[in-house]
Amino acid sequence: xxxxxxxxxxxxxxxxxxxxxxxxxxxxxxxxxxxxxxxxxxxxxxxxxxxxxxxxxxxxxxxxxxxxxxxxxxxxxxxxxxxxxxxxxxxxxxxxxxxxxxxxxxxxxxxxxxxxxxxxxxxxxxxxxxxxxxxxxxxxxxxxxxxxxxxxxxxxxxxxxxxxxxxxxxxxxxxxxxxxxxxxxxxxxxxxxxxxxxxxxxxxxxxxxxxxxxxxxxxxxxxxxxxxxx
Numbered sequence: 703x704x705x706x707x708x709x710x711x712x713x714x715x716x717x718x719x720x721x722x723x724x725x726x727x728x729x730x731x732x733x734x735x736x737x738x739x740x741x742x743x744x745x746x747x748x749x750x751x752x753x754x755x756x757x758x759x760x761x762x763x764x765x766x767x768x769x770x771x772x773x774x775x776x777x778x779x780x781x782x783x784x785x786x787x788x789x790x791x792x793x794x795x796x797x798x799x800x801x802x803x804x805x806x807x808x809x810x811x812x813x814x815x816x817x818x819x820x821x822x823x824x825x826x827x828x829x830x831x832x833x834x835x836x837x838x839x840x841x842x843x844x845x846x847x848x849x850x851x852x853x854x855x856x857x858x859x860x861x862x863x864x865x866x867x868x869x870x871x872x873x874x875x876x877x878x879x880x881x882x883x884x885x886x887x888x889x890x891x892x893x894x895x896x897x898x899x900x901x902x903x904x905x906x907x908x909x910x911x912x913x914x915x916x917x918x919x920x921x922x923x924x925x926x927x928x929x930x931x932x
Contacts, residue, residue, distance in 0.1 A: 706735045715741060720758060720769065729766045786893075787819060789927060793896070793920050794821035800916050801909070803900035804829045807885070808844040809893070810852055811836060815845045818894065829878050829899045839875040841868075843882035847895040851884045867914050872902050879905035883917040889930030896921055 722730065722738040736743045750767065753759035757772030790807045797805035798821045807819040814836045822830050839845040850862035862868050867883045880899035887893055898913040905913075 707922040712749075715739075715745065716753060717888055718751060719746060719753065720773070723769050729768045731766060735767060774814065786928075789924060791818045791821070793924055794819055797821070797896075797898055797916055797920060798823055800900050800917075801900070801913055803898050803904070803909075803913070804831075806831070806844060806897045808837075808848060808882075808895045808897060810839075810848050811822075813839060815839055815842075815848050815895070823900065827901065829875075829880075829901065837874060841870070842896040843870040843873075843880035843899070846870065847882040847884050847897075848892070851886070851892045851895075866918065869910055869914070871905070877902055879910075881913040881917060883914070883921045885921050885924055885928070886923060887928040887930045891926060891930065896924075 712791070718739045718741070719735060722735055727738070732743050732746060735741075735746050739746070741749075750759055750761065754761060754770065754791060756769045760768045760770045762768070792918070794805040794807060797803075802823060802825060804823040805821045806817050808815040809818050810816075815838075817831060817833055817835050817837075820831060820833045822828060837845055839849040846862060846868040850859035850868070851855065854857060867877070868883060869881045871879045879902040880897050880898055882895045882897035885893045885896055896917050900909075
């Protein structure tokens with residue numbers, strides 16, 4: 703095997719050790735790490751030595767492995783440098799290209815929803831709004847999703863939370879329909895709602911199913927890079 707490939711393979715193995723830890727496994731024995739990663743114990747010990755030296759891994763006196771403090775430092779840097787718009791805007795453009803309808807990202811602002819980012823459809827006849835506009839929470843797909851995932855005690859919220867999306871048909875505007883899903887970070891915090899909206903006359907069953915599938919996929923991709931709120 704060429705040296706370059708060996709180097710990449712070694713890095714992947716080392717990273718698989720770090721990625722083996724999760725909420726259910728914050729500390730592990732050597733045997734548990736071997737079982738979870740599929741790596742030989744001898745290989746884990748060699749890699750663990752380097753990871754410990756760099757602060758990415760720590761092993762206590764009982765032989766239990768834990769993640770090291772260097773990961774906290776890097777995570778803090780990532781959170782501080784994360785530009786939400788740099789990730790949301792391309793996602794909205796993709797939704798518009800895939801549906802030919804308008805796409806929005808809403809956040810909670812008191813008892814309203816604020817359109818933080820917006821990509822309007824290129825169609826001549828479209829649902830057009832501008833960034834910064836505010837709407838009530840109780841009407842429209844984006845508002846219903848934000849309300850449901852921020853006030854779980856509301857009986858209506860249970861159904862929306864269970865299905866993971868909401869479709870509005872002429873709720874806020876008689877001519878407009880929309881579908882929305884929540885954007886939730888790795889820590890389980892609601893960060894906003896992704897929505898696709900268009901004319902009610904075009905938003906038939908097929909269009910709704912397509913929009914919901916695309917929104918869920920997009921939300922999942924964004925959640926994978928979104929830092930958890932502390």
